[in-house]
Amino acid sequence: MTMEIMEGSIAVAETVRLCRPQVISAYPITPQTHIVEGLASIVADGRLDAEYICVESEFSALSACIGASAAGSRVYSATTSQGLALMTEVVFNAAGMRLPIVMGIANRAISAPLSIWNDQQDSIMMRDSGWIQLYAEDNQEAIDMHILAYKVCEDHNILLPAFVCFDGFILSHVFEPIDIPSQELVDKFVGPFTPYQKLDVNDPISFGMYATPEYYLEFRYEHDQAVKRAAEAIKKYGKEFGEIFGRDYSELVVGYKLEDADIAIVAMGSICGTVKDAIDEMRAEGKKVGLLNLRCFRPFPSTDVAKALAHVNTIAVLDKNVSLGAKGAVAIEIKEACYGSNIPVYDYILGLGGRDVRKKDIKKIVDLAEKGEGDMFYGLREEVL
């Protein structure tokens, strides 16, 4: 293993190259731009033999991926925020057509007001689209999850698209040491794309037919079952990934100092790094705090969450999103997972639109949770309200 210091987006582009997509179709949007630029130059330099379709919109980007995937090619796209919102109709459609498309999401806030900075509202708004959603804590995870995603999505027992989510700027633009795996190992793990079905004049099939009320419910059921099955597939291939690359992804939820914790923080993405540092300091002060890092939001690993949190007496959920008029999306899931346990679950909406979250904030949130204060926007600047 050789560690290189590299920008997150470039590392993602280099890793996508190793996965050998045959068609790439994407449209630039901050903070995803460096990925599509990176891939464009990789193709221009002949380092990847792929068709790069320079589309006129995100809507077409994902639509072209649908066509290319249905015609039998491995495909890649990446986007964020407004781009993902523009794609909405195609996002749901691609999943319903059960095409194994992998798409990187450099998480960013949603307009209005316009904000190019990080939160996770964009991928969360696609919660019900039937895509797998993985969340990376750091850039190593971001690239590993890309490789893993191809393996899981293309499994003929799964056949789903996946978002690999990594926080915009905080990860996409950060330089950190990273192990870019060898082509040989990626080839060994991912292998060539073998479509389950494809558009082929030698074997004509009809893709994307409409379903009457006699069939629609069953299509949705089978789709739901596939997303649920993906949990086991991620675990299985995550373990295999560990054996080949030395980094294990066999768990959808990862604890940090959680075994003996009284208070559990639940979080997704890069904020987990800050939380871990804060936990180390709180532990030194004698506070038994732990972290549950949600690596996978869809399928939602309810049972794993419930098991991991069963022994704690307080749960504080950090949500970089909000379902306006309700709660943060993660908190809603955690409450459901812990239903019947009587453990209080407090929700903290924070970090929206790139608001910095520091160790001291995590400590304050733990104090609030201990006092039973939660279900709030954390860190509001009262003076501007």
Next chain:
Amino acid sequence: MVDRTIENFDCGHRACGGCGASSAVRMILKGAGKNVIVVNATGCLEVFSTPYPETAWKTPWIHSLFENSSAVASGIEASLKKQGRLEKEKVLVFGGDGATVDIGTQCISGAFERGHDFTYVCYDNEAYMNTGIQRSGSTPYDADTTTSPAGVCSTGNKLPKKDFPQIIVAHGSPYVATATMAYPMDLMKKVETAMKTKGPCYIQVHTPCCTGWGYDGAKTMEIGRMAVECGLWVNYEIIDGKLTTVKKVKRVPVDDYLMAQKRFRHLFKPVRNDAEIAKIQAIADKNAEKYGIDIE
């Protein structure tokens, strides 16, 4: 030579009896040859041909959404190219006029600009038929539709038919043509030419719709011919930006064509609206002058 024995669009689909679009598609698939992958936009054609688990298509077919067919086709073309399949297999899009001149325009513009090797056929029944005869940008002036209803204060659709083929010409397409299902040999030949031409080609096909236009389904061919004979529909080919062929006619007044369809009935009943009919005649006259269709 068009192989007229090819039958890639099967019978038993759910189109209205006398549907112009369904006949057009059957002919178009003969013109398109054997190895064609079809992309179909949401609309009548998609709905009447593929209620799961039945399909009328005997050639590979994909439907994704209403407005993204040319982007889907772009992806298919790129994929075929990458796999070395593009020599043998060709991509053909079917979009209704709504899918084409309205909601899908951006995707079409992108695909034509990028120059993918595919043929786009707009079957033009001059309204959103699948959703109940609402107007589109391709609906002719004064047509009565459910969103441009004729009434005391209205004579129907207030806007002229959008000249979409010219928009495609402006993209530098090597082959742009118009055709109608009422002239099958011409239609099939044009499709064959488009499919053999490298790059993005476009054909807009007039496909009368008995249900939406209001006439007896047995008269579809007749209505289609009348449109050409009065000059409201012009059949032409534009190759590399130059008008190369035009269907010439001994032109007749627009009245008979209009009178034959319920969508224009308000122009004749309860009283004849000479002023509006004259405006429609002026549209035909302008077409005749622009394309030189009149046989002297």
